[in-house]
Amino acid sequence: MTARTPDLVLSSAPFSRETATTPRIMLEVVAAALVVLGVACWTFGIGALLIVGAATAGAVVTEWLFSRSAVPSPLGDYSALLTGLLLGLTLPPEIPLWIAFLGGVSGIGLGKLIWGGLGQNLFNPALVGRAFLQAAFPTAITTWSNPVGPESFFRVPPGLFAAPLLRADIDAVSAATPLGLAKFEQQLTGYGDLIVGHTAGSLGETSAVVLLLCGLWLGLRRLFDWRLPVATCLAVAVCAGALHLLQPDVHPPPAFALLSGGALFAAVFMVTDPVTTPTTTRGAWIFGFGVGFLVVIIRQFGGLPEGVMYAILFMNALTPHINRFTQPRSFGA
Amino acid sequence: MSAAAAVSAAPSTFRHGVHPPERKGATDALPIERMPFVGEYVLPLSQHTGAPSKPVVRVGQRVRRGQLIGEPVGFISTALHAPVTGRVAAVEPRLHPNGKTLPAIVIETDPYDSQRLPAFAPLDPSSLPAAEMVERVQLAGLVGLGGAAFPSHVKLQVPEGRRVQLVVINGCECEPYLTCDHRIMVERPDAVVRGTAIIRDRVGAERAIIGVEENKPDAIAALRAASADIEVVPLRVKYPQGAEKMLVDAIFHREIPEGGLPLDLEILVNNVGTTAALADLFDRGVPLIERVVTVTGPAVARPRNLLVPLGTPLSAAIEHCGGLTREIRQVVLGGPMMGMAQKSLDVPIIKGSSGILCLDRATSVPFREFPCIRCGRCVEACPIFLNPTRLAQLVRAERLDDLEAHHLLGCFECAACSYACPSRIPLVQWMRLGKALLRRRKEAG
Numbered sequence: 001m002t003a004r005t006p007d008l009v010l011s012s013a014p015f016s017r018e019t020a021t022t023p024r025i026m027l028e029v030v031a032a033a034l035v036v037l038g039v040a041c042w043t044f045g046i047g048a049l050l051i052v053g054a055a056t057a058g059a060v061v062t063e064w065l066f067s068r069s070a071v072p073s074p075l076g077d078y079s080a081l082l083t084g085l086l087l088g089l090t091l092p093p094e095i096p097l098w099i100a101f102l103g104g105v106s107g108i109g110l111g112k113l114i115w116g117g118l119g120q121n122l123f124n125p126a127l128v129g130r131a132f133l134q135a136a137f138p139t140a141i142t143t144w145s146n147p148v149g150p151e152s153f154f155r156v157p158p159g160l161f162a163a164p165l166l167r168a169d170i171d172a173v174s175a176a177t178p179l180g181l182a183k184f185e186q187q188l189t190g191y192g193d194l195i196v197g198h199t200a201g202s203l204g205e206t207s208a209v210v211l212l213l214c215g216l217w218l219g220l221r222r223l224f225d226w227r228l229p230v231a232t233c234l235a236v237a238v239c240a241g242a243l244h245l246l247q248p249d250v251h252p253p254p255a256f257a258l259l260s261g262g263a264l265f266a267a268v269f270m271v272t273d274p275v276t277t278p279t280t281t282r283g284a285w286i287f288g289f290g291v292g293f294l295v296v297i298i299r300q301f302g303g304l305p306e307g308v309m310y311a312i313l314f315m316n317a318l319t320p321h322i323n324r325f326t327q328p329r330s331f332g333a
Numbered sequence: 334m335s336a337a338a339a340v341s342a343a344p345s346t347f348r349h350g351v352h353p354p355e356r357k358g359a360t361d362a363l364p365i366e367r368m369p370f371v372g373e374y375v376l377p378l379s380q381h382t383g384a385p386s387k388p389v390v391r392v393g394q395r396v397r398r399g400q401l402i403g404e405p406v407g408f409i410s411t412a413l414h415a416p417v418t419g420r421v422a423a424v425e426p427r428l429h430p431n432g433k434t435l436p437a438i439v440i441e442t443d444p445y446d447s448q449r450l451p452a453f454a455p456l457d458p459s460s461l462p463a464a465e466m467v468e469r470v471q472l473a474g475l476v477g478l479g480g481a482a483f484p485s486h487v488k489l490q491v492p493e494g495r496r497v498q499l500v501v502i503n504g505c506e507c508e509p510y511l512t513c514d515h516r517i518m519v520e521r522p523d524a525v526v527r528g529t530a531i532i533r534d535r536v537g538a539e540r541a542i543i544g545v546e547e548n549k550p551d552a553i554a555a556l557r558a559a560s561a562d563i564e565v566v567p568l569r570v571k572y573p574q575g576a577e578k579m580l581v582d583a584i585f586h587r588e589i590p591e592g593g594l595p596l597d598l599e600i601l602v603n604n605v606g607t608t609a610a611l612a613d614l615f616d617r618g619v620p621l622i623e624r625v626v627t628v629t630g631p632a633v634a635r636p637r638n639l640l641v642p643l644g645t646p647l648s649a650a651i652e653h654c655g656g657l658t659r660e661i662r663q664v665v666l667g668g669p670m671m672g673m674a675q676k677s678l679d680v681p682i683i684k685g686s687s688g689i690l691c692l693d694r695a696t697s698v699p700f701r702e703f704p705c706i707r708c709g710r711c712v713e714a715c716p717i718f719l720n721p722t723r724l725a726q727l728v729r730a731e732r733l734d735d736l737e738a739h740h741l742l743g744c745f746e747c748a749a750c751s752y753a754c755p756s757r758i759p760l761v762q763w764m765r766l767g768k769a770l771l772r773r774r775k776e777a778g
Contacts, residue, residue, distance in 0.1 A: 010674045010675075013673065013748050016353045016670065022704075022756045066436075278709075330743055332591040333715070
């Protein structure tokens with residue numbers, strides 16, 4: 001043997017690994033969320049960018065402050081970036097920026113860090129942030145506005161810059177979301193507007209077609225368990241359809257239930273969070289059906305027009321139990 | 334089961350598993366080449382599952398190629414032979430591919446000998462009494478060449494009261510990079526088919542089936558052309574199909590019981606290389622003194638399939654393939670999924686070594702670990718339906734009772750979970766640690 005023995009690295013098999021890594025998965029979902037943000041800007045003007053930016057800043061800053069030792073860079077594994085973006089996209093278009101920022105702080109702080117960081121949290125952090133805001137600022141988070149035309153793209157609603165803890169000078173022409181209109185005024189928004197997203201609502205939830213495309217893309221890239229969104233949508237359609245058959249003039253048809261409100265946004269971006277949803281195949285179906293069922297029940301029989309957030313948080317709480325009862329049979333047992 | 338059970342027409346496979354890049358292109362069309370003899374061979378006494386062989390030669394003694402140098406100790410043990418004619422230079426501890434320093438016989442090659450094997454009249458195994466045939470296989474040192482190196486004669490000795498109805502020959506070669514079994518099937522289909530028939534007739538099975546992954550169409554065609562009464566079943570490419578539990582599931586859609594053997598389903602599974610070696614034993618009288626090894630990977634100059642004498646140092650085999658490139662980072666004995674990284678190139682090729690994999694910086698990236706995001710990819714990868722991430726948590730917490738309840742002992746360490754994990758958690762290492770903890774508890778009583 002003439003060649004010198006090189007310094008060989010010792011490590012354990014396997015020496016080949018799947019190319020997908022956790023940060024890469026997060027980044028791809030971030031990319032999909034950015035597409036939705038683009039649509040939000042087109043629908044509600046440049047203010048959407050500021051609100052989502054504030055929520056994201058709150059999330060990322062909190063993560064960086066409290067887990068510097070574990071995370072090598074401010075963006076780390078991109079999970080806080082994703083949480084902030086998703087939270088921002090669930091907020092209304094005229095919410096003051098400081099509230100959005102606080103939502104990001106509480107989402108990461110209360111939704112993730114106090115549980116032990118990435119992978120340890122029971123509840124979806126973005127929705128914890130939103131639930132915090134819902135409890136603390138019930139008016140701000142339910143004040144909606146209509147989409148703006150292209151001529152006022154750069155007009156930022158002055159309410160965004162309200163000083164913290166002072167009553168905001170809300171000048172918005174308060175509008176109603178399609179779900180609000182359906183619930184309180186028995187008025188169904190046209191499917192054309194729902195599909196394109198030309199309705200009042202949270203920043204990211206309005207355009208059904210864009211959400212469907214994002215979901216399709218993420219699903220085909222196998223970045224989430226496809227059973228979760230499919231089960232959720234199926235359950236919404238089935239439950240809404242059953243109620244609609246019983247009382248057609250009280251309960252909207254299933255297509256409306258699916259296309260309005262946050263159902264699709266949640267199906268694509270919220271119920272697909274791997275951390276807070278079951279790891280088992282059967283568990284995924286149960287989780288999705290549970291969310292869809294609860295969404296319809298809360299919407300039709302609860303006090304609020306929308307129920308997606310509480311439906312998911314409730315099912316998040318059940319996830320460890322679902323996991324326990326759906327463990328797969330082992331091979332040859 | 335009925336031996337007439339249908340084998341489905343469309344290529345089938347087992348459930349779950351992963352699809353690592355195959356990377357067999359560098360060597361899958363290269364004929365097997367015989368490697369020239371080198372100066373020294375190192376033969377660890379433990380190259381197989383079971384008790385190590387006992388040396389029957391003295392230092393300084395002259396040995397002929399094919400001569401017995403180590404005898405089996407007990408039934409689950411096997412013999413060892415001189416791979417070359419030469420002189421026993423030492424019987425001493427040497428570095429073993431498993432990382433330990435273990436007793437080995439070192440043979441210095443006689444440079445003037447022809448290394449020709451003695452003439453041998455083919456022997457008809459069916460003419461031998463069963464016990465004598467099994468003993469011959471044991472004394473030939475034959476073991477499973479797929480990697481586990483389980484002594485072959487043990488499988489041929491069907492225990493009292495049990496029977497074997499089906500013989501399954503494993504031609505999956507599901508590990509990426511490796512092509513030695515592939516080349517054996519393409520170049521020596523007659524030996525594979527003949528070995529299959531020997532096993533089938535020995536255990537009295539009604540049927541014999543050779544399972545081959547469909548990424549080796551030339552092997553499937555060659556085997557079909559060579560066999561009249563042995564079925565060749567193509568299987569969809571997936572890792573770890575070469576595991577016997579998975580192979581039986583893929584072909585028959587039947588599950589070997591947890592903690593059980595193929596024998597529990599009246600099936601015997603053997604690797605193609607082993608099967609060809611068995612044919613060689615009876616046709617040419619050759620004990621196991623050489624094997625085919627794929628020397629491959631981006632960091633070796635000219636990847637090849639080599640027929641090497643057992644005991645050849647890795648350095649010599651690599652040198653014969655043009656040496657390592659500058660980019661060398663890791664040398665792995667075996668495939669990338671279940672092989673073992675080597676610290677020194679002085680270790681010898683042993684009976685279970687199917688490949689020498691030379692990885693460079695690009696193919697052997699350092700793996701930074703992230704927290705588990707409970708994505709469930711490991712659950713969907715595990716071929717025996719375990720929940721690896723949950724098991725890893727339980728190992729960390731040393732919850733031994735829960736580990737048993739979660740079927741940890743069924744894990745055969747295929748590493749599909751570690752492969753699939755996007756957070757690069759060393760799941761299979763946690764499984765091994767957990768199994769070791771359970772073993773220790775059992776030994777402590």
